[in-house]
Amino acid sequence: MTATLLRTAAELHARARTGRRAVVMTMGALHEGHATLIRAARKIAGPDGEVVVTVFVNPLQFGAGEDLDRYPRTLDADVELAGRSGADAVFAPSVDEVYPGGEPQVRISAGPMGERLEGAARPGHFDGMLTVVAKLLHLTRPDVALYGQKDAQQLALIRRMVRDLNFGIEIVGVPTVREEDGLALSSRNRYLSPAERRTALALSQALFAGRDRHAAQEALRARAREVPATRARAEALSAIGESRAAADAHAVATTAGGPAAIRAAARLVLDEAARLDPPLTLDYLALVDPSDFTDIGDDFTGEAVLAVAARVGATRLIDNIPLTFGNLGAAS
Numbered sequence: 260m261t262a263t264l265l266r267t268a269a270e271l272h273a274r275a276r277t278g279r280r281a282v283v284m285t286m287g288a289l290h291e292g293h294a295t296l297i298r299a300a301r302k303i304a305g306p307d308g309e310v311v312v313t314v315f316v317n318p319l320q321f322g323a324g325e326d327l328d329r330y331p332r333t334l335d336a337d338v339e340l341a342g343r344s345g346a347d348a349v350f351a352p353s354v355d356e357v358y359p360g361g362e363p364q365v366r367i368s369a370g371p372m373g374e375r376l377e378g379a380a381r382p383g384h385f386d387g388m389l390t391v392v393a394k395l396l397h398l399t400r401p402d403v404a405l406y407g408q409k410d411a412q413q414l415a416l417i418r419r420m421v422r423d424l425n426f427g428i429e430i431v432g433v434p435t436v437r438e439e440d441g442l443a444l445s446s447r448n449r450y451l452s453p454a455e456r457r458t459a460l461a462l463s464q465a466l467f468a469g470r471d472r473h474a475a476q477e478a479l480r481a482r483a484r485e486v487p488a489t490r491a492r493a494e495a496l497s498a499i500g501e502s503r504a505a506a507d508a509h510a511v512a513t514t515a516g517g518p519a520a521i522r523a524a525a526r527l528v529l530d531e532a533a534r535l536d537p538p539l540t541l542d543y544l545a546l547v548d549p550s551d552f553t554d555i556g557d558d559f560t561g562e563a564v565l566a567v568a569a570r571v572g573a574t575r576l577i578d579n580i581p582l583t584f585g586n587l588g589a590a591s
């Protein structure tokens with residue numbers, strides 16, 4: 260399948276609409292994570308519907324000193340990958356096409372959730388992101404739009420904007436696609452040298468260590484209901500597995516359990532990576548409620564997000580993993 264390249268809003272609006280329109284928004288430099296979103300969009304739109312992929316590196320969401328100028332731009336390959344993955348059209352407007360009068364004076368405000376974690380590290384980022392997402396939703400007029408859970412805070416804010424401002428568009432989240440060794444796919448991975456990539460693996464490893472600790476805690480809680488506490492604890496700890504035993508023993512020894520122990524288990528991996536060459540520099544590690552991105556408390560139940568951001572060399576990467584608390588029937 261070949262995707263049609265559209266450069267202007269006029270070209271986009273001239274397209275005859277057929278069936279449901281599903282939109283996948285990207286900044287280009289497409290990879291298998293994007294391809295997964297496009298395939299999911301194709302499924303939702305169906306054979307009679309339409310899948311539109313947007314490619315736009317939005318200056319409004321980059322801060323001074325960030326990587327706007329060096330962000331990879333690979334439009335020909337993007338159109339090819341989009342078509343191969345099931346897109347009908349790629350809308351890749353210029354900056355002038357999106358912001359004809361220069362930067363917009365009226366913008367979307369992301370509110371308090373937009374000032375936490377990524378928002379604290381990148382002031383103004385989420386206002387710029389939501390402003391362009393609102394514009395692209397108006398320009399593409401989809402029935403449904405799909406976003407990756409890799410950018411969990413972005414996804415949560417888009418859901419919030421669509422609900423709070425009555426956009427009337429269905430928002431679908433797609434789970435994070437990872438390399439075989441666990442690294443989350445990201446356009447920015449192409450900045451990494453082989454040595455930096457080895458260090459960057461610590462982001463996902465830390466999340467997996469936190470996930471293992473969480474699984475052990477949930478197992479412990481479940482077992483505690485069935486068998487005497489001491490036996491349950493031993494069994495649950497053995498479920499963690501030999502590979503994590505040292506990190507886990509440390510976490511058990513230094514924390515009281517609950518969210519603190521999960522953070523501690525993840526933190527240990529990140530602290531080790533800080534001593535590698537090249538080192539990892541941690542920006543934040545947080546275990547948050549995805550409805551507002553505040554830290555969860557000990558009595559939290561439901562779905563939480565363990566999120567991390569770090570620098571390796573000149574590259575800043577983010578990753579996260581969902582963890583379900585108190586739902587003993589579900590896998591974490």
Ligand SMILES: Nc1ncnc2c1ncn2[C@@H]1O[C@H](COP(=O)(O)OP(=O)(O)OP(=O)(O)O)[C@@H](O)[C@H]1O
Nearest residue numbers: 285286287292406407409410435436444445446447
């Ligand atoms: N590994 C992934 N798995 C699932 N979705 C992803 C993945 N990487 C990106 N996405 C999603 O693709 C959409 C476009 O993201 P974007 O173009 O910024 O890609 P990216 O790889 O996240 O780039 P960057 O490295 O700049 O963060 C977003 O909804 C994002 O969450």
Ligand SMILES: CC(C)(CO)[C@@H](O)C(=O)[O-]
Nearest residue numbers: 284285286317388391410
């Ligand atoms: C949603 C988005 C396309 C807005 O520029 C961007 O933030 C991204 O690619 O995740």
Ligand code: BAL
Nearest residue numbers: 286320321384410413
């Ligand atoms: N993938 C999120 C877009 C950004 O980093 O600006």
